[in-house]
Amino acid sequence: MVAESLLDLIGSTPLVKLRRLSPPGVSIYAKLEGQNPTGSIKDRVALAMVDAAGLEPGAELLEPTSGNTGISLALVAKLRGLKLTCVMPANATPERRLVLELFGATIVDSPTNEGSNGAVRLAQEMAAADPRYTMLFQYANEWNPRAHYEGTGAEIVRDLPRVDALVAGLGTGGTLMGTGDRVREAFPDVVVAAAEPLPGDPVMGLRSLDDGYVPPILDVSKLDRKILVSNAESVATVHALLDGEGIFAGVSAGAVVHVAQKIGRELPEGSVVVAVLADGGWKYLSGDFWRSADVERSMESTLWW
């Protein structure tokens, strides 16, 4: 395989059957989004949003993110000749800051005690005050789900003759909306299911109900199932993926496979379940939950996806 640009290698990720984790008579196929160039599904979203914005070289992107989206935007910005500023809570891990800086992004700190909502607020203020900035804002950008409609979903439909359930993590809603629409067009009876994190009390404690947020691109009525998964269940399944399949996946991927197994056990023999694994486990190595006896306690202070 020869590519003219790293950006040409975004998408077209493989589906691999989970031979040991699939329930009896049912096939779970994992779509390995960790194989995108920066290691996550967000490469698809970043590329689609940037190219749809039609920016001149030298333009400046601004995005509230300390995670995968920032790294993906940093890569796309670099190769498209754009600048990127990421707004993130001051307590984001050193390795997250370092990887973004290495990719060439500028980092602006938002108050730690305001969490990710504070990063969104500060970024919106900066974008309003300075016309140089373009904020693509993945939570409200229609190209987030479209990247998945045209990419993730189209690939699944092309690669599998039958899909009875589709499971992905719920964050912005982009993966579930776009992939779900495309897969449902081909397989109208498909069950589209969201795996959702059950946040620990310290994470929730920072917020009031007034901070409640439903991303504009998320239409819950398009979901057939929406299932809470605890941190402990997610990490147990991350371990099971490694032990049984040799797949080193991120925390949200553990939750997704947990839900895929649950739904798979409810489906008739011969059913096919697709689980979208958003990233690999590499970026979570500094988490202190890997060998912890009390996974829930070691993870409760952070929202993991």
Added chain:
Amino acid sequence: MSVVRVPPVLRSEAAGAREVVASGSTVRELLEDLTVQVPALGEKVFDGAEIRPYVNVYVDGEDIRTAGGLDAPVRNDATVVLLPAMAGGDGR
């Protein structure tokens, strides 16, 4: 009887309680029983006859918005979780 888990943001409405025991054969009946016991909590959960948009209600781990809504039956001993709607999408 089912256990309703109260998120930190709503605990002041429930006099600090992390859990409240309530009963009902449907989600609506159960949450109405909760409202009778802890009126301030009910006020935060309900907007008229419907659940507030930024409040999610889960019965045995499933969001009621995708599991039959307020009129869905609830088994005895169910676990009900109330959560503020939160967006993720970014790893951490």
